[in-house]
Amino acid sequence: MKKRILVVSSANIDFVQQVERVPYAGETVLEAEGTYEYLPGGKGANSAITFARLGGDCVFTCKLGSDQNAGKLKSLYKAEGIDTRFIYEEPGRLTGLASIMVEKTGKNRIIVYPGSNAALTKEDIEEPFNCYPDALFVQFEIPDEAVLEACRIARIKEIPIFVDAAPARADFPLKELGSVEIFSPNESECQTYTGILPVDETSALRAAIRLSGMVEAKYIVIKMGSAGAFLYDGEEYYVFPAENVKPVDTTAAGDVFTAAMTYSYVQNGNIHSAIRMANIAAAISVTRPGASTSIPTLAEIMEFRNSAEANLEDAEE
Ligand code: ATP
Ligand code: RIB
Numbered sequence: 001m002k003k004r005i006l007v008v009s010s011a012n013i014d015f016v017q018q019v020e021r022v023p024y025a026g027e028t029v030l031e032a033e034g035t036y037e038y039l040p041g042g043k044g045a046n047s048a049i050t051f052a053r054l055g056g057d058c059v060f061t062c063k064l065g066s067d068q069n070a071g072k073l074k075s076l077y078k079a080e081g082i083d084t085r086f087i088y089e090e091p092g093r094l095t096g097l098a099s100i101m102v103e104k105t106g107k108n109r110i111i112v113y114p115g116s117n118a119a120l121t122k123e124d125i126e127e128p129f130n131c132y133p134d135a136l137f138v139q140f141e142i143p144d145e146a147v148l149e150a151c152r153i154a155r156i157k158e159i160p161i162f163v164d165a166a167p168a169r170a171d172f173p174l175k176e177l178g179s180v181e182i183f184s185p186n187e188s189e190c191q192t193y194t195g196i197l198p199v200d201e202t203s204a205l206r207a208a209i210r211l212s213g214m215v216e217a218k219y220i221v222i223k224m225g226s227a228g229a230f231l232y233d234g235e236e237y238y239v240f241p242a243e244n245v246k247p248v249d250t251t252a253a254g255d256v257f258t259a260a261m262t263y264s265y266v267q268n269g270n271i272h273s274a275i276r277m278a279n280i281a282a283a284i285s286v287t288r289p290g291a292s293t294s295i296p297t298l299a300e301i302m303e304f305r306n307s308a309e310a311n312l313e314d315a316e317e
Contacts, residue, residue: 003266005051005137006133009061011087041291043139047137049295054297058082063117096113096116125150135162138161162262163217174193190204221275223257249288251294257278260280
């Protein structure tokens, strides 16, 4: 039977601008060839959609506003097959919005206006656990009190906790998360928490060891962008190179990676195969524009893996 994953996190509308380059201070740039779009995003929603597209049983808790975006997003989540019973709407607040500039290289710059995400309270968190989840997945784009309450209840229910440690704040009370199964930041988040920017195996190991003194985690998995991922299990470390693709937009790659890894790990308990699957899911997502619009299905991941294996066999012959 499929394990049920409860996502307690954020939802945004992404205002996405395709730009040749970001302007300097005081400069106006005319983007004659560029485009802009409003697309579904938010770290929590991107993760919930990843679970759903992989075929998972996902219950999503977040707080939307009382605007038109709220209704549109909730319908979209339902259409994806996400359980939306515990999605709240906050009167008088706007739904969260992320302003995203994507350069030709695929690199992005993001500013998040939390809106209704900021109104998710400790009191909102108990009810969603009535869905009897098998695992909890959290990110830090909602108030700390909501994250910590979700972890507290998960500990009482004795279900594993998975943490996508984004966005990062140096003063986040990591110790209060308690014991977690996987703690997963990207490179810059790792630097915010530890002061060490992982750029190679040596610095990634130093950062992972420092992190393991800051948060009680069975596995630390650092997302290393085009360098793939780095796993530390408290004794050994492993490097998982990224898939070879041409990125057009890396927005949500981190969300897709951590959700795909969590989904696979929750189903079969193998961290190595979970990271390999996550690398493929995230690699596919960087070849497509947008956040939730870029998320692959399980069939697409399988197809990618089969053709990568076939190419490898051809090269070896
Ligand atoms: P976001 O915050 O926008 O969700 P992120 O910065 O947290 O993304 P990254 O660390 O850049 O995410 O990447 C996450 C994962 O995506 C990597 O661990 C890797 O698996 C995959 N990835 C990212 N960039 C590339 C790339 N250029 N080629 C192949 N895979 C990539
Ligand atoms: O991780 C990508 C997401 O970060 C975007 O969808 C945006 O909404 C911000 O939350």
